[in-house]
Amino acid sequence: MDITLIIREQVVEAVKNLYQAEVTKESVLLNPTRKEFDGDYTVVVFPYSKAARKRPDMIGDELGKYLVEHVELIDNYNVIKGFLNLSIGNAYWSKFLHELSNLENYGYQKPNGKKIIVEFSSPNTNKPLHLGHVRNILLGWSTSKIKEAAGFEVIKTQIINDRGVHICKSMVAWEKYANGETPASSGMKGDKLIGKYYVTYNTVAEEQEKELEDGKEPPILTEARAMLKKWEANDPDVRALWAKMNSWVYAGFDETYANLGVTFDHIDYESNTYLLGKDVINKNLEKGIFYRKDDGSVWIDLEDAKLDHKLVLRSDGTSVYMTQDIGTAQQRYEKFKMDSMAYVVGDEQNYHFKVLFEILDRLGESYASDLVHLSYGMVDLPTGKMKSRTGTVVDADDLIEEVIQEARTNSEERGALEVSEEEKLEIWRRIGLAALKYHILKVHPKKRIIFNPAESVDLQGQTGPYIQNAFVRVSAVFRKFATDLDESLLLKYTDIEQAEKDILLLIRQFPEVITSAAKNYDPSEVAHFAYDLAKTYHKFYHDISILRAETEEAKAFRLVLSKVVASVLKTAMNLLGIEMPERM
Ligand code: ARG
Numbered sequence: 001m002d003i004t005l006i007i008r009e010q011v012v013e014a015v016k017n018l019y020q021a022e023v024t025k026e027s028v029l030l031n032p033t034r035k036e037f038d039g040d041y042t043v044v045v046f047p048y049s050k051a052a053r054k055r056p057d058m059i060g061d062e063l064g065k066y067l068v069e070h071v072e073l074i075d076n077y078n079v080i081k082g083f084l085n086l087s088i089g090n091a092y093w094s095k096f097l098h099e100l101s102n103l104e105n106y107g108y109q110k111p112n113g114k115k116i117i118v119e120f121s122s123p124n125t126n127k128p129l130h131l132g133h134v135r136n137i138l139l140g141w142s143t144s145k146i147k148e149a150a151g152f153e154v155i156k157t158q159i160i161n162d163r164g165v166h167i168c169k170s171m172v173a174w175e176k177y178a179n180g181e182t183p184a185s186s187g188m189k190g191d192k193l194i195g196k197y198y199v200t201y202n203t204v205a206e207e208q209e210k211e212l213e214d215g216k217e218p219p220i221l222t223e224a225r226a227m228l229k230k231w232e233a234n235d236p237d238v239r240a241l242w243a244k245m246n247s248w249v250y251a252g253f254d255e256t257y258a259n260l261g262v263t264f265d266h267i268d269y270e271s272n273t274y275l276l277g278k279d280v281i282n283k284n285l286e287k288g289i290f291y292r293k294d295d296g297s298v299w300i301d302l303e304d305a306k307l308d309h310k311l312v313l314r315s316d317g318t319s320v321y322m323t324q325d326i327g328t329a330q331q332r333y334e335k336f337k338m339d340s341m342a343y344v345v346g347d348e349q350n351y352h353f354k355v356l357f358e359i360l361d362r363l364g365e366s367y368a369s370d371l372v373h374l375s376y377g378m379v380d381l382p383t384g385k386m387k388s389r390t391g392t393v394v395d396a397d398d399l400i401e402e403v404i405q406e407a408r409t410n411s412e413e414r415g416a417l418e419v420s421e422e423e424k425l426e427i428w429r430r431i432g433l434a435a436l437k438y439h440i441l442k443v444h445p446k447k448r449i450i451f452n453p454a455e456s457v458d459l460q461g462q463t464g465p466y467i468q469n470a471f472v473r474v475s476a477v478f479r480k481f482a483t484d485l486d487e488s489l490l491l492k493y494t495d496i497e498q499a500e501k502d503i504l505l506l507i508r509q510f511p512e513v514i515t516s517a518a519k520n521y522d523p524s525e526v527a528h529f530a531y532d533l534a535k536t537y538h539k540f541y542h543d544i545s546i547l548r549a550e551t552e553e554a555k556a557f558r559l560v561l562s563k564v565v566a567s568v569l570k571t572a573m574n575l576l577g578i579e580m581p582e583r584m
Contacts, residue, residue: 003088003096003508004030004041006073011043014066021051032505038078039085040505046082056082090496093504094557100507101487101560105149107510107571112151116370117332118144120344121257121264124161125249126170126198128191129256129396131379131451132346135440138577139376140344141262142441142523145575150518155336159268159328162246168227170194171241172220173201183248189397191252194245256396261433261577266336268328276327278319280363281312289362305358307351312359325356326363333367340370342521347375347446374521377448379440394451402453404432407465410458417583427581431465434578438464441576442527462531464578467569470534471580473541474566481547481559489556496557499540503561506533507568514575523576530572537565 008025015021029044045059052059057079064077064084075089100106120140123133144154161167174181174197183190201220208218230238257263281298284290290300290312298313312323319327332338343353353373361368381394408428411417417424439456443449456463510529517525546562549555570580 003073003092006071007041007043007067007086010067010071011063013070014063015048015051018062018066019048019051021048023047032509033085037080037083037085038087039076040088040501041086043084043086044082045079045084060084090494093496093501094491094493096504096508097557097560097564098487098491100564105571106507106564106568107514108149109151109511109515111153113153114151114340115153115155115336115338116147117155117157117266117336117338117341118147118344119157119159119341120144120374121158121262122160122345123158123253124166125194125246126166127195128189128252131381131394131396131399134260134396134399134436135376135379135449136344136346137257137260137262138437138440139374139445139523141260141577142526142575143342143344143374143521145577146514146518146523146526149514149575152518155265155338156263157266157268157332158264159270159273161270163231163242163271163274165224165228166198167242167246168224168231169201169205169221170198171238171245172224172227173197173204174245175241176220183251189252189255190248190250191256192395192397194249194252256400259397259400261579268332270324273328273331274324275319276331277323277325278313278317278327280326280330281319281323284363300359300362302355302358307355307358310355310359322352322356322359325352326359329356329360329365329367333365338367340367340372342372342374344374344376347377349373350375372521374445376445379449379451382450382452399436399453400433403436403456404428406453406456407432407435410465411584419583427584430579430581431468431584434464434468434573436464437576437578438467438527441523442531444524445522464573465584467530467534467573468578468580468584470537470541471566471569471573472582472584473537474562475582477546477559477562485556485559487556487560489553490560493551493553493557495554497544499536499543500557500561502536503533503540503565506536507564510568510572513572517575526572526575530569530576533565533569533572537562537569 005025007030008028011028011030012023012025015023027047029047031042031044033039033042043063045056045063048059048063049056052062054062060077060079060082064079064086067074067086068077073088073092074086076087078085118140120143121129121133121137123129129137140156144156147154174194177200178197181193183193186193188196201224204220205218208220212218227238231242281290285292285298290298292298293315296315296317297311299309299311301309303309310322311320312326313319329341332341345353350373353371353375357368357371357373360371411424411428411431417427419427435456436453439451440449442462458465460466506529513525513529517523540561544558546555546558549558573580
């Protein structure tokens, strides 16, 4: 029984009967009533003034009377300047709560038969993951979860940039300076080891540059380029070194992904896709979608889409980043027959994706109308900007360790947790990661973030741990309340308090929050919802006694309400990739 749907349908009926006008239920403007007014839901009546030829407050009055008379759930109404506020009877709310109490995955929508590829992370294999990747990964993971909840089949994908001159740079530096050092011999995580030699390369290149005349190439760069040529020619030694070093990096990435709790369904490697796309271009040259310049290079003219001319094949016939993305998209379609695709990539590539989507559209790809660049802003530290060329970045593993440590310090200051040492570690891990993930996901993807670990683990304010704490409160209530609970008693509870209704009104919105977050590719909508619900529950918990309720009916109602809040919070936080602790 969906209350907002019922109201919409009845408004349609009322407008038809009272004013002989046809409106659709989707057109009815319906919102939760603002705090300062009486009521639960508000209908905006201005749109009906033309059909009714009456003043809005008159229409509000007539509609209100009609609805109270015809809809059992609606108890009362009042009109304020063309806004019709409706009060829902308590019987509805207890029934709603009773239905929720045994619902699995409340908020999830039925499968809609649509398949979406979400591409995220997509690192390069010359350095470890850093804070920027963390934001990317969290956005991608959360968006995937939200899309799934909204009924999509999701294929979580990444494309790993495992070839090119930057990869050869770490390889050259390793060959020259590592004396055979491996992750096993050094005890270093594989991606860290590679990252170290990438920094070595840059240090050497800079020193060499200082010695050289302007414009001359440092010898180590010449070596890296030569190595890339050999790689392209399939030189067995270079390929073996490449495979070995990449396998170290992947082992390192996997560890970080596992710590962040993310997995992928499919992985593309640029070494397999970098030649793709050429055929398509050549085929479509004849059709006139692309054109060739005198030097032999191939371009596309996108001026009528307010974009530039874009190079797609160099004069020597080699492809560029764009060509590769065209080919990869087509290859993914052949494999998955997806209906849409979302790329989680930083906002410095906004132009690239505009152009890519325009080209795929001109090529007539079936999924071209449903391509999204989930573009996000930089993450900086209170101390300034990150640079991976020099190694001054916030490393993802260090960051995870730091927030967990911070959670531990905070928890120990609050007092002793009465659980085993092992359970404590798990609790701190969950709190720390919740802090990190929530801190990043509560921000709209397009906004830049200044990340401060200490602030993120705060139990007050809009933080992950604050939301976890609401869940923990419910767990504590149920640990105290050991006897069997007769849930049907709650149906007899008729004096529902405002603090209780506020919670139910919020919970009622959860399915729409998921739909909207999925449509907007915006996990922050779910993050804000979880915070609002936790805050409303904390207030209820503070103001109203649960276990010492006035009657058994009230007690049953409040216990089930608490249970449902915990379950909705858990679902919402799971959509953000956050786990709940039982204690904290
Ligand atoms: N590896 C690339 C980078 O670090 C991002 C790849 C984005 N994905 C894509 N399909 N172009 O910039």
